[in-house]
Amino acid sequence: MGVTQKLAGNCADLTYNDLPDAVVHQTKRCIIDWLGVGLAASQQETTQILRDHILKMGGNPQAYILGSDQYVSAEQAALINGTMSHVHDFDDTHLDTVIHPSSPVIPAAAALSQWRGASGEQSILAVATGIEAALRIGMSVCPAHYDLGWHVTGTAGVFGAAVAGCKIEKHSPDKIAAAIGLAATQSSGLREFFGTMCKPYLPGHAASGGLRAALLAGMGFTSSDRALEAPRGWASVLSPESRMDVIAKDWGTTFELLRVAFKPYPSGVVTHPVIDAILQIEEDLGPDPEDVTSILLEVHPLVLELTGKKSPGTGLEGKFSIYHCVATGLIRGQVGVREFTDEAVGDPQVVRLREKVSAEISNALQPEEAIAHIHCSDTSHTVHIRHARGSVNNPLSDSELEDKFLGLVAPELGKRRAGRLLELVWDLENHDFAELLGAAAGID
Amino acid sequence: MGVTQKLAGNCADLTYNDLPDAVVHQTKRCIIDWLGVGLAASQQETTQILRDHILKMGGNPQAYILGSDQYVSAEQAALINGTMSHVHDFDDTHLDTVIHPSSPVIPAAAALSQWRGASGEQSILAVATGIEAALRIGMSVCPAHYDLGWHVTGTAGVFGAAVAGCKIEKHSPDKIAAAIGLAATQSSGLREFFGTMCKPYLPGHAASGGLRAALLAGMGFTSSDRALEAPRGWASVLSPESRMDVIAKDWGTTFELLRVAFKPYPSGVVTHPVIDAILQIEEDLGPDPEDVTSILLEVHPLVLELTGKKSPGTGLEGKFSIYHCVATGLIRGQVGVREFTDEAVGDPQVVRLREKVSAEISNALQPEEAIAHIHCSDTSHTVHIRHARGSVNNPLSDSELEDKFLGLVAPELGKRRAGRLLELVWDLENHDFAELLGAAAGID
Numbered sequence: 001m002g003v004t005q006k007l008a009g010n011c012a013d014l015t016y017n018d019l020p021d022a023v024v025h026q027t028k029r030c031i032i033d034w035l036g037v038g039l040a041a042s043q044q045e046t047t048q049i050l051r052d053h054i055l056k057m058g059g060n061p062q063a064y065i066l067g068s069d070q071y072v073s074a075e076q077a078a079l080i081n082g083t084m085s086h087v088h089d090f091d092d093t094h095l096d097t098v099i100h101p102s103s104p105v106i107p108a109a110a111a112l113s114q115w116r117g118a119s120g121e122q123s124i125l126a127v128a129t130g131i132e133a134a135l136r137i138g139m140s141v142c143p144a145h146y147d148l149g150w151h152v153t154g155t156a157g158v159f160g161a162a163v164a165g166c167k168i169e170k171h172s173p174d175k176i177a178a179a180i181g182l183a184a185t186q187s188s189g190l191r192e193f194f195g196t197m198c199k200p201y202l203p204g205h206a207a208s209g210g211l212r213a214a215l216l217a218g219m220g221f222t223s224s225d226r227a228l229e230a231p232r233g234w235a236s237v238l239s240p241e242s243r244m245d246v247i248a249k250d251w252g253t254t255f256e257l258l259r260v261a262f263k264p265y266p267s268g269v270v271t272h273p274v275i276d277a278i279l280q281i282e283e284d285l286g287p288d289p290e291d292v293t294s295i296l297l298e299v300h301p302l303v304l305e306l307t308g309k310k311s312p313g314t315g316l317e318g319k320f321s322i323y324h325c326v327a328t329g330l331i332r333g334q335v336g337v338r339e340f341t342d343e344a345v346g347d348p349q350v351v352r353l354r355e356k357v358s359a360e361i362s363n364a365l366q367p368e369e370a371i372a373h374i375h376c377s378d379t380s381h382t383v384h385i386r387h388a389r390g391s392v393n394n395p396l397s398d399s400e401l402e403d404k405f406l407g408l409v410a411p412e413l414g415k416r417r418a419g420r421l422l423e424l425v426w427d428l429e430n431h432d433f434a435e436l437l438g439a440a441a442g443i444d
Numbered sequence: 445m446g447v448t449q450k451l452a453g454n455c456a457d458l459t460y461n462d463l464p465d466a467v468v469h470q471t472k473r474c475i476i477d478w479l480g481v482g483l484a485a486s487q488q489e490t491t492q493i494l495r496d497h498i499l500k501m502g503g504n505p506q507a508y509i510l511g512s513d514q515y516v517s518a519e520q521a522a523l524i525n526g527t528m529s530h531v532h533d534f535d536d537t538h539l540d541t542v543i544h545p546s547s548p549v550i551p552a553a554a555a556l557s558q559w560r561g562a563s564g565e566q567s568i569l570a571v572a573t574g575i576e577a578a579l580r581i582g583m584s585v586c587p588a589h590y591d592l593g594w595h596v597t598g599t600a601g602v603f604g605a606a607v608a609g610c611k612i613e614k615h616s617p618d619k620i621a622a623a624i625g626l627a628a629t630q631s632s633g634l635r636e637f638f639g640t641m642c643k644p645y646l647p648g649h650a651a652s653g654g655l656r657a658a659l660l661a662g663m664g665f666t667s668s669d670r671a672l673e674a675p676r677g678w679a680s681v682l683s684p685e686s687r688m689d690v691i692a693k694d695w696g697t698t699f700e701l702l703r704v705a706f707k708p709y710p711s712g713v714v715t716h717p718v719i720d721a722i723l724q725i726e727e728d729l730g731p732d733p734e735d736v737t738s739i740l741l742e743v744h745p746l747v748l749e750l751t752g753k754k755s756p757g758t759g760l761e762g763k764f765s766i767y768h769c770v771a772t773g774l775i776r777g778q779v780g781v782r783e784f785t786d787e788a789v790g791d792p793q794v795v796r797l798r799e800k801v802s803a804e805i806s807n808a809l810q811p812e813e814a815i816a817h818i819h820c821s822d823t824s825h826t827v828h829i830r831h832a833r834g835s836v837n838n839p840l841s842d843s844e845l846e847d848k849f850l851g852l853v854a855p856e857l858g859k860r861r862a863g864r865l866l867e868l869v870w871d872l873e874n875h876d877f878a879e880l881l882g883a884a885a886g887i888d
Contacts (some may be wrong), residue, residue, distance in 0.1 A: 074501065
């Protein structure tokens with residue numbers, strides 16, 4: 001039996017009762033994080049364009065667009081909710097593969113779950129199984145696959161969405177294998193599109209493609225049963241290197257899902273230790289920005305390679321400027337989605353301060369490590385961050401994750417409704433996605 | 445200016461009046477062929493499953509499912525009509541790249557054209573520009589891309605569908621470049637799925653993805669303007685080798701579209717010279733099959749590599765058995781879709797005859813060449829085909845193309861309606877896709 005069939009069997013066999021408590025808990029953390037970053041994207045331009053398009057195409061009322069009572073087809077809900085999850089570049093990350101697993105997987109599970117009336121337990125199982133499948137398939141080809149230029153959140157995410165859909169549909173192994181094949185032939189997405197609307201579109205595309213794969217497989221659509229491992233199968237065509245054994249290894253006892261990390265700031269993870277340092281300085285000194293003489297950063301080489309933009313012009317470019325991250329962090333004492341708007345990036349005070357920021361590469365530092373030195377007219381201060389918040393060695397606590405959620409969602413929905421959403425997710429086994437998405441839409 | 449922007453500019457600039465008569469004529473031939481093979485797939489299982497799925501999802505009434513008055517969204521019509529076009533493996537082929545260009549491109553143009561009420565001239569221009577773009581993008585990476593395992597009809601077809609959609613929308617070069625980017629990040633499809641329902645699904649997937657790319661680009665969706673040629677762009681990620689200069693070379697004066705070939709038989713092109721030979725023998729001798737002692741074929745090596753199946757069990761497998769092609773051709777005097785049903789393959793008389801067929805490889809033969817020797821109780825006969833019907837050196841005439849169309853469509857719609865469809869396509873500049881698709885659905 002090949003690895004595609006083995007994975008399909010493993011996914012079919014996994015039950016809610018097989019999930020360790022820690023896995024159920026982590027799945028809920030993923031759902032909270034997904035819901036928060038998605039809801040915060042309701043008014044973004046990418047969301048508006050896609051929403052307009054979907055409403056033009058029309059569809060049967062099956063599932064909500066996140067945060068609204070606009071009922072669209074399950075496929076369309078997966079498409080737009082998957083896109084919304086990734087608009088702010090603020091969604092969760094499996095650091096070993098750089099897969100953002102929740103944005104392709106949860107929207108597929110949620111939309112299908114709402115349409116089909118699946119239980120909370122079944123939905124948790126679907127999300128956990130789908131994320132686990134996506135991560136393991138991603139691990140089988142990363143880093144070579146990602147290095148080649150594939151946006152692995154899309155290419156591996158579509159499998160996770162398909163598997164999650166299959167678990168809502170309670171498919172047999174044969175049908176799951178067919179859905180994996182349908183996912184493989186739809187697997188796409190390039191890193192070339194980072195920094196454009198095509199980036200968040202991709203997990204949406206993967207979510208809806210995976211959902212469709214699960215439904216077509218259920219209706220008898222045929223595929224190869226060696227989609228992943230065949231000589232001309234997915235792994236060999238999309239990656240110069242692969243290790244197919246990791247896909248099924250220790251399935252059901254080891255969960256990669258537990259290694260998914262949550263971002264404290266809506267920018268690339270490489271900026272996070274620096275932001276930690278500057279927020280620490282702000283808390284320690286609370287310096288007047290006009291009184292700052294200079295700020296010197298010591299950073300891992302990747303920081304300048306990925307976020308070395310000196311003079312960002314837009315909010316999106318601000319995410320790729322470590323100088324902006326530092327200046328806005330010190331002035332505002334926080335680094336959230338409001339610090340990456342076009343206005344925030346053009347704020348004259350921020351622009352003046354970022355010109356005083358310089359950075360030096362240090363090969364002695366780990367990626368999750370950074371040092372910041374600040375010099376003011378009459379004082380100097382240094383902060384050394386060894387493990388950035390949100391990294392595997394310093395994960396966000398539940399309460400920090402709740403704070404992130406409330407910071408994103410309360411301004412949109414109010415504190416009371418945002419709090420209610422948190423309660424529903426933490427107790428999801430006694431509720432379901434239909435209730436959760438209804439509450440997010442203001443329909444209680 | 446890079447090749448993505450150059451191509452976008454070229455596509456934007458091309459007008460109906462720029463098209464040579466031969467290109468307009470060939471575009472109509474593509475539309476006739478597409479319509480015939482698509483309509484003939486109405487009752488196939490792949491079509492039925494996808495139709496059921498689409499009707500479950502629902503959509504605004506914008507365009508017809510081919511051959512029916514079921515109105516679905518433009519995206520959905522592109523999806524199912526693109527799939528139907530490829531179900532019989534009988535659609536047109538650009539032999540140099542092995543792209544089947546009409547099945548991803550025409551459904552996108554047709555659905556959008558019907559929804560938007562585009563004119564016949566604009567639709568012909570959209571199809572011609574879309575096919576030309578898909579073929580040139582395919583040529584820039586083939587054969588290395590195809591050899592790696594990509595199903596290039598999907599991976600390049602999505603660009604053609606996007607460009608066709610852009611021409612219906614009359615997009616500027618910037619928007620066409622954005623649509624090309626959106627197509628690139630959706631570009632997918634593996635040869636591993638040949639022989640399964642995922643194969644015809646792919647051009648449908650490409651058609652609907654390309655159509656969506658055109659619409660989103662029109663609404664302001666952003667993308668990279670170096671989607672094809674960037675260091676981590678489409679060509680470098682999806683192909684070990686590429687020649688980007690062919691994409692824009694002699695644009696507007698040389699048309700690859702003119703090199704698109706039409707299949708006389710619904711099986712792989714390698715079987716065609718052999719089928720020509722056996723049909724010639726049938727016409728010359730009209731032998732009683734029971735009186736045949738043996739049939740010996742001399743064939744190009746690819747014939748046995750791709751279609752060497754001795755004992756096919758299903759209609760689909762029959763397409764991959766040169767022995768079945770020969771036996772059914774001699775007995776029935778024709779090789780059409782009815783010769784590749786499960787029943788036709790299991791017909792005891794056909795089974796008996798195919799056991800008398802043997803084949804030998806000859807390295808002296810061209811792919812479009814074959815020799816057949818037949819031995820009966822009291823006579824022998826040999827036919828040597830040098831250029832198979834439908835090959836570049838022996839293209840189907842308009843009248844042969846019409847016969848193919850009528851053979852496919854008349855049994856479904858009757859001769860009168862089938863003939864009316866032919867008239868409408870030949871005179872498409874004075875009609876439009878809405879009228880054509882309405883007539884195909886029986887709504888005159």
